[in-house]
Amino acid sequence: MLMVGLAALIWCGGWWLNARLANGPQAETRLVQLLVPVIFGVTLLLVWQFLVKGLQVPLVILPAPSDIAVAFAGNLSKLWEDFLQTFVKGAVSGYVIGCSAAFLMAIVMDRSDFLRRGLLPVGNFVAALPIVGTAPILVMWFGFDWHSKAAVVVVMVFFPVLVNTVAGLRETSAMQRDLMQTYAASYWQSFFKLRLPAALPFVFNGLKISTTLALVGAIVAEFFGSPTVGMGFRISTSVGKLSLDMVWAEIVVAALAGSMFYGSVAMVEKSLTFWHPSQRR
């Protein structure tokens, strides 16, 4: 009971502190803007910890953050292997293949009006479909190892990148294209100097959406069959063994990998599209 009371106290305390900071005079500084979400996160973790321990929630329902941290620290090598198998081999290789294929396809589509008219509605349609469903088929074709996971990722990331890139390549105005023409620029000159830079914000939008899709694809594909290593495999077998601390540790890995992946793509975007209004300060 004491712990539950403590949890309530921490919740109110954290909220009060945040309210003070957010409505205070320093609210616009970078430090406070970083501090407030961190305080919120820490408060949430502490409340979770004390509630689970105080109410004695069994481990098979919800492990406390401390249990998850112990499981995380105790299985580092296992988690690292899973990370390599699912993220590096499955997700990243599929992501690279899928995104470059979509990019090349978008350039081809941009050159031919007929192809664009025909493929764009189809691409838009497919981008909204539950493509994860192809996982069992691709696992059957490419075997249980990471190749099939990469294949699922390729199919999943292809359409968002394609649709966004095609939209981006049409972003330039007639005035800008005419200017290139008065310079007697060839197709590729105007492509590299005008249309590609103008398309980059759109391309990166597709690339950023695809980072999450890539991880989802790689993990879900492992539910349909995998070697005895991998994040999806570990999650489904640990759930079967009711060792939920391990599941949560794996989810922490997935969360870290997902936000790192997204963050690194966003960083590349920032350095390449520094001129775009959304990146200016």
Add this chain to the structure above:
Amino acid sequence: MKTLVAVLTVLAVIIALWYAACLPMNIKGVLTEAERAGVTVVPAGAKERRDMGVIGLVLDNSFAIPATWAQKRPRLPAPHQVAVELWKTTGAMVLKGKTMSKRSLFFHGWVTLSATLLGFAIGTGLGILLAVGIVHSRVMDMSVMPWAIVSQTIPIIALAPMIIVVLYSIGVQGILPKAIISAYLSFFPVVVGMVKGLRSPDSMQLDLLRTYSANLNQGFWKLRLPASMPYLFTSLKIGIAASLVGAIVGELPTGAVAGLGARLLGGSYYGQTVQIWSALFAAAILAACLVALLGVIERVVLKRMGMGA
């Protein structure tokens, strides 16, 4: 018109490629079956054929080409096989009066759709509420919004098996666990889109309301909410597609009982490829219908509000 011709051409090319792909994908299985039935095959023996190129095999055994489109358990079923299976499990069942039998895709589709819709309703409702809170409270905006954005980069679906098992162990079964996963997946797109939408009125419009001495409530109902509608519908379309994926993935760990996800898993257990493909197409048609329905609602609503194109 020009677009229609182009789309149809592309679709025709895709189907033609699909039929062509059936040849190399299925030839080995067909030849093994043919050899067992006593037909002479070049080269004889499955072992000799194993390391051969599939294109060469097709050329050497051109008599087997029709059979690659009619196998019982092909590696890649031909389009007409999938279409026949789809008809057999939907239209034909209706004609026989067994619309809701266990083999009917209407039954499985309904199981998935009900979880999707329930989850979508929960997720959208909570998402809109949180967005309203974020727009009106500075504290919530600063503390919750960064986490809502970060959480979109996390493969939330990894939680699905655990949610199912945990809820099962505390006695919650049936539609609700799947709906929770669906709700979770549709929640964040709606929050992010709705916050953007509720903030879309510019300061000029907000100032105008202030000159009318409108209070917070009036400002919300008369300006912010109507202005957010286009954003809301965009995120609803993303949300419903995510909900469907959530419901399908939520059916996987429960061990293939009912639903489109169960059909996928069952098919992959027993090598019933035609069943997998037909379940996949059923899911695709369902997703397309849901998104199209939202698109129609969007058009009608925006038109009545005077924002329609």
